[in-house]
Amino acid sequence: MINHIIKNLNDMKTKSYTFLVLFIFLFGVNAVWADQSAQYVLNENFVKVQEANKTVSLEKKLEHIETGYNVVFLYESSIVKGKLSSAKELDGTLREKIKKLLEPHGLDYSYIDNRTFVISKLSETKLEIAADTVSGVVTDSETNETLPGVNILVKGTSRGTSTNMDGEYSLPSVEPQDTLRFSYIGYQTQEIAYDGQNEINVALQPRTYAAGEEIVVVGYGTQQRRNVSGSISSVSSEDLDEAPVQRLDDALQGRLSGVRVTSSSGAPGSSSSVRIRGTTSINNSDPLYIVDGVPIENGGIGYLNPSDIESIQVLKDAASAAIYGTRAASGVVLVSTKSGSRSNFEASYSSYYGIQGPEQKLDLLNAREYAVLRNEASVAAGNGVVFSDPQQYGEGTDWQETIFNNSAAVINQNLSFSGGNESSSYYASVGYYDEQGIVASPISHNKKVSFRINSTIDVTEWLTFSENISYTYEKNRGSLATNSEFGGPLSSAINLDPITPVLITNESTINSPPYSNNPVIRNEQGYPYGISQYVGQEMSNPLAYMETQRGNYGYSHNIVGNLSLQVEPIENLLVKTDIGVKPAFYGFESFTPVYYLSSVAQNTGDNSFARENSRNLIWSWDNTINYTTSLDYHNFDFLVGTSTREQSSTTVGGTYQAIPAQNFDNASMNFSVPNEQRIAFGGEAQPYALNSYFGRINYDYDSRYLLTVVLRIDGSSRFGSENQYGTFPAVSVGWVPSSEQFFPDTFVDYLKVRASYGINGNDRSLGDFQYQSTVSGGRNYVFGNSIYTGASPNAPANPSLEWEETTQINAGFDATFLNDFSLTFDYYHKETNGMLLQVEIPSYVGASGNPFGNVASLTNDGVELELGYNKQFEDYGFSVTANGSYNKNEVTDIGENDFLVGSIPLQASAYELTRTTVGQPIGSFYGFETQGIFQTQQEVNSYTNSDGDLIQPNAQPGDFRWKDLNGDGQITSEDRTFIGNPTAPWTFGINLSANWKQFDFKMFGQGVYGNDIFQGLRRLDIASANYTTRALNRWTGPGTSNSYPRLSDTDPNDNFGNPSDFYLSDGSYFRIKTMQFGYTLPVELSNDLGIQQARVYVRAENLATITGYSGFDPEVGGASFGIDRGIYPQARSFQVGVNIKF
């Protein structure tokens, strides 16, 4: 019967409607159709409806409803022809109205989706089948339900039909060479060749990935993916359900193009550095996180239970992010949490348990090798042999063994309930997560408990109330430096000599110094932990160190909630007000006992017990008015709004000294100690507020031509009176050529090209009140013999201070082709201008300090590619998604500075390791270039300058030959250059998944390419520190090595003291992050058990890493700037888990 409708339409209207109808079926554009109807109704008939007070034709009445409700009726014209209805306004809901309208005529309806209704006779019987007619039933391959409204086309022609409400179809005049093409919204298109059979039954596979149908959360609203003209990448809850992650950051890693996530440490609960399209600013480049509309800035995103996440959208281009104005320069991550279904109740439980350990350890020297090399280095420096008989020491102590835990436990449990009815829905969950660290487990442990309640209530038809509230408690033991050469278990394990034993059991040693006369740490049996007599400074026995830190912890209580009220005073006008709050309470407790770890690391005075409690509060209030309307093919979506936000925090803490307690467990502030041994401290963060106005117009013409215009006006308390408000405009356009009539019928199913331009700000680079001048003391002078305190202003005020501005151009396309493939490509050029730096003002101003100014600039250019393939067959399926991105970061201006020195020097090196200057990426490695090793004295002597003088007069055979880059005939600080980039320009990720019957398999891998790592594991200022086995290949005589210099305690050529390419390694890696096998119980079996669905799985995380890097972990990022000082490695974890739905 539907074919009749199409025929009628064809008769009635022009050709383009055929196309339009096809378009509707292909892409589900219902609104457009309604507008089409509206056009005709409004012309003449609508007026008549109003005039004719008594009756009106049923056809007109239906058209009236189509206009009013933005719906479409599909029907065979004969069944409504000549039928009359009362012109009186019907009451009730839409569906009630339709029912009331149709029932008197013996008609009924069904719906394809909630905007498209099919009208048929109540007693409709099967369609008769003509002689050369093909007929059949189209069903859903998973549920076996019939599908109404499926479009069937003879390929290459315009002949076609659709299935009726029972999923049946009948297509006449099919020729033997014809191919039938079955397509339906949300399903994969199938093609079947006709070879004479009369019946073709088709089971369509639901399509999991399809460009267009997906709903995308954008700032202050949603949009259909096909109408998006900016650059937005998404992660869905399905992705996360299949491969659970511990933190939101992890969910972003490797899954999205243009998003680089680098873990700063493998310690439980640590955050990662997230960079969207490169490093946007020399100051702050963290993206803005918005969870259910609430900006999460203080305390980070760690509170969020990943199981609660419904979807994550990353707004990458300026136009998409512009609605967040002054905080959007580094991109915006929008997170939506789950909500209940309005139809059925569901309870689900998921849990996994895992065992984890390190993937790789360092190859360090054993005691014998250590003694040999130490002797060599000592002798080379003109000192005597240190160890007379190296062989006697054997293997010695493996310090790494004492800190690594190969069976650290990780437990995750989640329970959620969701459901609802016609007018409300809810989702509630509780989660528990407990992870032991793989390094120094007793002092590396994270525990998290989270609760959430989300609900929505339609109070009346026009008033909706909703709330999301979550509470998370996190307790973290993390008293070890995770990437520091200055002590802590990791760097101690790397640097300590393997000769010192872990425990001292020899009575005579115990009874002599330093064990006999110091408060040394002992194990449970009372034996002291060994103290190295060779390696000093901050290095100490890791087991003893752990005892001094045992019990210390930090905690946080995070409450994040928002309440919103939405009214719809007139159709399509939504007025919404939303109040968000995020109070957080956090702090720590720590006990410092009296201890003696070494002559440097000791507390031989009083013990102390410290506690700190802080709280911070962010509240935000957002108001929006949203109106959608359509005119012909023109669709508009208008949004205006305001946003206000304030942030404050306080801290108070105290320390009690000399309490009568020996360890954390019996420490208490109930002990009374004298006033002078009670120290209090505290403070407040400076208040910070934002006030904003924004507006957006989304327009599309027939979903073919897309336009979005955004304007945000943002006020920030961080800026001076002259620039308190800034304006951030953006525009994006899109075109869907595949929707054009002229678009050829090729392998391309869908194509959209997009472009956008916009300006975002970054007010988070600046501290509070830096636009004003503050007064400091300490400008003292002496009168008589006493010092008097003087006070004067610091840097002068700069009331014209404003935000860093990032301008971004984006161009790209989305395509699906060959039915099963999808492709997204983006190119962008991002310019950050007016970056804040201190500006040197002339000293005749006489100021004490330099004010901040908007002076520096940088650019990021890049391309991004996301490719997907998804194919589902009878009982197996396969999908691949892959992404890759390239980003080039270049500093283009740093004001009057020649360069900015990297804030992080390495240990005792005289030179900074990184430098930022024009023409280079931010924080590039800076140092000397080596040119092999002098093999003989003759080579040293022949390395001369134009005057015939030795370029390296201090060098000996076995030393590096440094490149004299400036050609001045000597090696000076001027011979340094840019030797590497700590930030990978290439990042990529790949997701494979496959299923066969009840089994599923998933593999997820991620990697980077093109960066360098500076391996600064060994302490340069401790000559006796242990070496990695690389040192076994050192230069020992002509021809022995051209890359690893001789060992000498004095190192007169600074082979090790100079930062150079010697320390750099290729940091590229590819890591199999997740590999898992799952098994879903057959439906019959799970039903017998009284559950809806059950799945069990085994999973490996960080299973293998392909890299040339020899440290613990090539993922050295975050605040580390690519410098490995002994980073806490990511754990390799093996897990078993279960997901159950009731």
Added chain:
Amino acid sequence: MMKSLLTYLMCLAVVVSFASCDNVLDVEPKGQQLESNYYQTPDQAYAALVAAYNPIGWQTGGPDGTWIPLLGPLNAATAGMNAGGGGPNDIPTIQAWNSYDMSSAVGPQAGYWSRSYAGINRANLFLARIDGVQGLDEATKARYVAEARFLRGYYYFWLVRLFRNVPLYTSPLETSEIYEIEQAPPEDVYAQIDEDFTAAIADLPAAPLPSNEAGRATKGAARAFLAKSLMYEIGDSQDQEKMGRAANLLNQVNTSTAYALLDNYPDIFRADNKFHSESIFEITHTSKQQADWPNFGSGNIQGNVYVQMVGPRGYSGPKYASGYGFNPITSVLVDALQGDPRYGYTIANIDSIASNNSSASYEPSPHQNTGYFIEKYAPLQENRADVITPELNYPNNYIEVRLAETYLLEAEAILRSNGSIARAEFLVDEVRDRVGLGPVTSPVTLEDVYQEMWLELATEGHRWFNLVRTGRAADVLADEGFVEGVHEVLPIPLESLNNSQLEQNNGYD
């Protein structure tokens, strides 16, 4: 009804929020004092005044933290002393003036320049804001204002002497003015100095001050500096009227009962004998300033390192601590003082001490060492403070103006303004008599006065100014590299030329 009411309320709320949230941006800082609301109380006013004194004691300064112990470069600029130190690159600011090869980038200018302008900025700010201070009695306020004007005059005097062409401003510079201001004609600067000191003289207290105020400005100090400023402005030209004013001002100081020459010459410089009757204005220090290496160089911290710097390098023995070997004294001054009673109190002959004392050892620096070092500020073991970084915390003060100088200046002013020769002879003879020298040959000549100034005040930082002021520098310093028409002033510091309207002084690049 319900619907329309709620809708109305919500729309109202939205509209209200559009209009009213502006004020959330008006936040007040916590626990931080802003310049805009400082300068309210008498305590704050006093702290602001102390801050204006603070740069006087600086021994470092400038954007690069240049080491400028005031006397170091000035002494090295004369023929009587070398730069010294550990080598030709040890403190280039001092070495450059010693060899007269200064440029915009290299030389001591940045330190002197920023020291003075920091003081001017603070004095200007103080004067601009003092009227807003509540609860300050009129007498105190008048004294504070006079001190601030004294300080401004003091700092501009240093600037105009060293640079001649300098930006002149007497209220805090607005942001918009920073890059617009130009150098003022020197006569305008002198006029401002005159005005400031004249105003200061009226309201400053007369010496002596109570011991807890010693070091603050006095009428006598203001008169002495104004006289010195007048005489520097006159230079080697003839301006009887101005010179007469200078003579008069100096006479008022020299005849004040508050001041008297000390009987014993070396007592003048003793670290435990400060603010004595011969001292008119001192640069003050104590050993309790807690300077250490990390904070030294940050400008505002007043360590005192010059004492350490002039100590003999590599010396171990009685009396002196080992120093850095700067400003070794050349034969020019050694010869001039030969036979003078002041020789031993001016020059430490380390060579002879080391060779005559078996318990002393000495490894002199190979760079410009002469074996003779400054005695007046020498790092005596007894002065070395019992603090963590004693080398930065010597307690010695530096007397910037003392009575012997004002005696001799008055003598000069008298001779150059046709005053009483008898009075001039009396003044010179007083200075000579104190150390046991006989009277000068009558009638006393200008040359006699100049010679006496040199020897009496040797190593105290006056020699270079006096040579330039009286037009003798080109002769006396010819061998040092002094070029007439160029080296009377220092180059303007490079960083102050960038983006500004300032022009470099003649002869410098």
